[in-house]
Amino acid sequence: MVTRLSTQDALFYYLDEQDATTHIGSLLILDRGSDQLQYDRLLATVESRLGAVPRYRQRIREVTLGLGRPVWVDDNGFDITYHVRRSALPSPGAEEQLHDLVARLMSRPLDRSRPLWEMYLVEGLTDNRMAVLTKTHQALVDGHDAVEINQVLVDDSPRAPDAPQDIWLPAPEPSDASLVAGALTDVATRPREIVGALRGLSAPVAGVGSAVTGSLRRVGSMLRFATDGAPDSPLNGPTSGRRRFTVASADARTCARIARHNDCSVTDVVLAAIAGALRRWLLSRDAAVDATATVRALVPLGAYNGYGDPDSRGGSWEQIDDAEWTAAGVRGFVTDLPVGEPNPTVRLSQVAHLTGRHSTSGRRVAMGTRSWLPEIGPATFHAMTSRAAATLSGRSFNLPISIAGGGSAPQYLAGNRIVAAYPVPALVPQRALAIGLNHYNGRIFVAFNADRDIMWDLASMPEYLAEAVGELAVRASEP
Template sequence: MPDRLSAVDASFIYLEDQATPMHVGGVAVFRRPRGGFDYNELVRIIEQRLDLIPRYRQRVVSVPGHLARPVWVDDADFDLTYHVRRSALPRPGNDDQLHDLVARLMSRPLDPTRPLWETYLVEGLAKGRFAIVTKTHLALVDGIGTIDIGQLILDTSPQVGHNSDGAWIPQRSPTSTRLLIDALTDAVQSPREMVENARAAAGDLFSSTLVQRIADTAGGLVTAIGTASTAPSGPLNVRISPQRRFAVARTSLEDFRAIRNEHNCTVNDAVLTTLAGALRTWLLSRGQSVTSSTTLRALVPLAVREDESDETVPGMLGNTVTAKLVDLPVGEPNAVVRLHHVSHAMRIHNDSATKVAAGALRRMSGFAPPTLHSLGARAAGSFSRKIFNVVITNVPGPQEPLYAGNAKMMEMFPVVPLVRNQALAIGVTSYDGGVYFGLNGDRGAMSDVDNLARMVEESLEELLSTVRV
């Protein structure tokens, strides 16, 4: 019997529409090695590792009549060169041109008739650089059996770390008759599930009991918050278009550590406070009414280390993920008071969050944050859109260089997808001494996302000014 999508995985297929493609992305910028790095090298790296993750050669097939959840089947026509693509900026390409290209790539839904991922080699960047842009559907990445394609590419040393065991032979796809028989067999065992799946596939996802089943069967990935109040209204919760804008901010991990040491908080508290300050400035720049009690509610999925890990070093993650709702005090004008509010809110949540085992992450070499950002985006998609204003995924990464082949990665920016009526999503990753912010916004509602990215850097400077030298 084919492998059927879980309730959570299927929900991301059903949630997807033209304005909200359900894929998570990443933008990794590399220094070109002396021996060069070309499209054939990227294809070779991915081809040698695909047998580690069989799902990347499988596509989603719906059951006739939507009598059961879709199934994963091997793509007999799998073509690696369709999924691994190349693009080029007019030389010498600058960062603004790269970000515009990323926005356009992320606006395009993945082809539902093929395996749900794409990777782009972007050439032509100035200063001897190139970029790798990845797109992976949320239904594909569960963090246990399947990781994000961005994690698959990278190594801790300048070499390819895995060799394929041999040629891949796809299994025969099931016929429509077989899919129906299997679905009816499942329906006999769980008749309610057949009705719920048909309603969800018809667009009635949020009015059916499948929503609660998603929360219940998410493997502990999310904290189901049924009693949360409606989030404050504002410019971040509007009808969105299919088009996106993308901007980045670059900061130093040492700056956040200095704030942590000065104010007895966590690095994550300092990151969230920095974003709260930037969002405050952004709201004021738009002429929005901001009072001392104004808040924006963030859904913050967090990777959590094991108890024995060294919390001063945001290195390889442990095996738990939590999701929290945090009211960011954007109405507070004092940066230190904002930090105290955020630290207090995070401490309250720490004892109540639900955790999920993800031991497979520790067994995989490479860069775990792309997978954790995917899990964070899955968490956001499993919540009601009415209870938060913005998604913020913050994943600590390794503090040593990583490589694609012989090319050293210089920086990495997450691209977290938008959900319906959510105009902004922010991904944060630390890597090799830097902290990198990726801001994904709706093209119409967030025309000034570049300004917000600059305000992130300015907000950190404001908070850093409170540190005694």
């Protein structure tokens, strides 16, 4: 049976050009230990678990003349060694070298003639470590029919469970005639879509034009806040396909202590620290930052499910209102980060006040949304957040921030302990920076993915974030 791409998946597929790649990714740092992860073992581990993510052995095939949305078909020439690759850093294997490699790999388009994902085993890191970078097209991970591959690769113990035997035989590829017939049958019940396709046969994207319009209409309620545009910011402007990447981390217990001291949530602390880091970045560029300056951030409501601190107040969901959006099954809200406020305690208080309306009693939990969250892992949640952010108006926010909880104990990949887990969030057009956070094993891991030309000074961001957390920690220690 042929599976047709959803309207949103088709939109991501057609918009993925060299200047606007829509990859998402994850970067796992592994401790080699006594059981070093070799390329052959990673290859075998991935291959043994592909049965849990069947779409990773499918490619996208377009329909003749753009008469319908593309379809997923089994890749008859699937070659696991093309997708799982090996790389090594030159000596000394510093963090900066790894970050440069991630930026270069995430800048390259995926091969559309194959399944839209790649994985790299990166060797040569300092301190006897290695890394695994996963790069996946947003059209591939929808959170329902397909999850991010790391979700099925990561184990809770060094001894991996026995994987069921996977005997895969690709289905015969459909003919062009059958695809055209299927497309016409599919759109016959949606006359607006076929009219849109027939109006522009010369351009494949025309076939999804009216469908995209319908999709935006269906999520119109989430765009009502877009009339109040985001403030002007150097974070916004024409972006390229070239990337910069860097990471930071913070102690989760320190953030929890700050949250308890200020009677707020850990996520409030994280957002206030990001606001402090952005303030430092703006001042470093001699930007005019008055006391009322803000940066509008898009944050998933999943960050307010008790993330990081079970005693924090931000531990529930609320019903949707005008300042929230619903897209691709993910709920979230926009909030203004007070980058103009010089006092870190006041800055945190302002963030907590703005986000407080997104927390409420458990009696108002939106169960329909909450029910599917435990079924997806952090990597998939970041992918879903990136998909949702890409559907919003270009003027509705300055900065997407994706936050996901992870395991509270160490996890393993092919028997090797994961010491750090960073998301690699996708950049949204017209936004020069995307930030992703994972709470894993007692630390909060932060990743910054940025446009190379606009954010030439991205390497300073980890230091700015550490300073912002540090000043909050000092205030929390005062009597």
